[in-house]
Amino acid sequence: MPEYSKEEIISLLNAKGKNILSLISTAESQRDNGTITYSKNVFLPLTDICRNECGYCTFKKTPDDKEARILMNYQEIFDILNEGDKYNCKEALFTFGERPEETSQVKAALEDKGYSNMVDYLYFICDETLKNTGLLPHSNPGVLKKKELELLNEVNASMGLMLENTSKRLMKTIVHEKSPGKDPKLRIKTIENAGKLNIPFTTGLLIGIGETIEERAESLLEIKRINDKYGHIQEIIIQNFKPKQGIPMESWKEPSVIEMIKMVAVTRLLFPNTGVQVPPNLNNHNAQVFLLAGADDWGGVSPLTRDFVNPEAPWPELEDLRKMTEEMGLSLDERLPVYPDFISSEFLSDRIMEKINSF
Ligand SMILES: O=c1nc2n(C[C@H](O)[C@H](O)[C@H](O)CO)c3cc(O)ccc3cc-2c(=O)[nH]1
Ligand SMILES: C[C@H]1O[C@@H](n2cnc3c(N)ncnc32)[C@H](O)[C@@H]1O
Numbered sequence: 001m002p003e004y005s006k007e008e009i010i011s012l013l014n015a016k017g018k019n020i021l022s023l024i025s026t027a028e029s030q031r032d033n034g035t036i037t038y039s040k041n042v043f044l045p046l047t048d049i050c051r052n053e054c055g056y057c058t059f060k061k062t063p064d065d066k067e068a069r070i071l072m073n074y075q076e077i078f079d080i081l082n083e084g085d086k087y088n089c090k091e092a093l094f095t096f097g098e099r100p101e102e103t104s105q106v107k108a109a110l111e112d113k114g115y116s117n118m119v120d121y122l123y124f125i126c127d128e129t130l131k132n133t134g135l136l137p138h139s140n141p142g143v144l145k146k147k148e149l150e151l152l153n154e155v156n157a158s159m160g161l162m163l164e165n166t167s168k169r170l171m172k173t174i175v176h177e178k179s180p181g182k183d184p185k186l187r188i189k190t191i192e193n194a195g196k197l198n199i200p201f202t203t204g205l206l207i208g209i210g211e212t213i214e215e216r217a218e219s220l221l222e223i224k225r226i227n228d229k230y231g232h233i234q235e236i237i238i239q240n241f242k243p244k245q246g247i248p249m250e251s252w253k254e255p256s257v258i259e260m261i262k263m264v265a266v267t268r269l270l271f272p273n274t275g276v277q278v279p280p281n282l283n284n285h286n287a288q289v290f291l292l293a294g295a296d297d298w299g300g301v302s303p304l305t306r307d308f309v310n311p312e313a314p315w316p317e318l319e320d321l322r323k324m325t326e327e328m329g330l331s332l333d334e335r336l337p338v339y340p341d342f343i344s345s346e347f348l349s350d351r352i353m354e355k356i357n358s359f
């Protein structure tokens with residue numbers, strides 16, 4: 001397999017005209033098979049209180065916001081999970097604000113239930129999910145300590161954290177200046193600790209947040225460095241920034257489809273054996289072209305819940321997703337939150353293995 005230098009990656013990301021076509025064609029031929037996967041999930045936004053305030057985010061609310069979800073309770077969570085069970089969803093996606101217990105209202109709500117922090121409550125919810133439903137937890141709670149990852153590993157099939165980008169420079173711009181948890185050092189540390197613990201891991205980059213081409217290249221190389229060392233990265237999400245009303249980045253443009261295509265293609269070249277996901281709901285009319293550039297996964301798609309991070313972007317119907325995929329000469333296959341290569345006792349706790357074996 002060829003190794004790509006930073007300079008080569010930058011030059012591919014700068015490709016123009018026919019060179020774009022040849023990049024796409026090389027990347028497409030690297031994809032190992034003709035199957036595109038998705039995970040049928042339900043999205044549980046346990047809290048939208050967050051210690052960070054990213055310039056692109058409408059998910060995070062402040063406690064005084066009338067619409068703020070301070071903490072979902074057991075009944076609310078299991079109403080959704082049980083409904084998900086009926087739809088045969090296999091993934092319970094727990095995505096929420098980072099370190100919410102630093103906010104007194106969440107702290108109080110957790111204490112009221114007998115928990116001193118969010119990770120302990122999440123552990124309890126994941127544990128109950130495994131006991132009482134046919135769904136597998138995939139948690140995406142932001143930056144965590146190694147001990148916290150270790151605890152959650154027992155009750156999660158896989159976990160995730162978007163690297164977003166390795167740029168320290170963005171910490172000084174409206175994008176990440178109010179988000180201590182987006183410090184690339186902390187994100188890299190979390191992803192590396194997950195590697196030390198053999199946790200099947202999803203990460204990815206957010207494209208169009210003011211990062212340079214060079215910073216895109218550096219970010220991909222950093223994920224590659226980590227994966228070469230630990231081998232736990234199951235999937236890389238290449239996510240395009242979507243402008244929304246009311247955020248500091250409201251008037252920013254989303255990245256062009258060509259920038260996105262080139263990122264997907266280069267990611268495929270650097271990671272021949274890793275899932276490359278582009279969320280279909282963020283690319284309404286363009287999603288198919290990413291399959292041409294080597295993407296092989298649509299990510300979590302829900303028949304039931306909306307994408308709370310991008311609430312304006314509805315999921316395609318599964319039948320439409322199938323048609324879109326087949327039109328490209330490819331077939332659509334459901335997967336679990338954890339990718340097949342990682343379904344082994346090397347990566348998963350006995351409890352998760354037993355659950356998967358019972359399917
Ligand atoms: O691991 C992650 N999974 C995220 N997922 C889930 C992801 O699509 C699937 O859980 C993975 O593909 C599982 O491997 C999201 C799903 C949504 O519906 C909306 C947003 C996200 C964001 C993330 C994310 O940041 N990290
Ligand atoms: C859950 C993930 O969603 C992404 N995210 C947050 N806000 C937006 C937005 N406006 N557009 C696209 N992706 C976004 C971030 O990458 C975060 O880590």
Ligand code: SF4
Nearest residue numbers: 050052053054057060
């Ligand atoms: S993207 Fe995540 S970390 Fe950033 S403000 Fe939103 S919820 Fe918080």
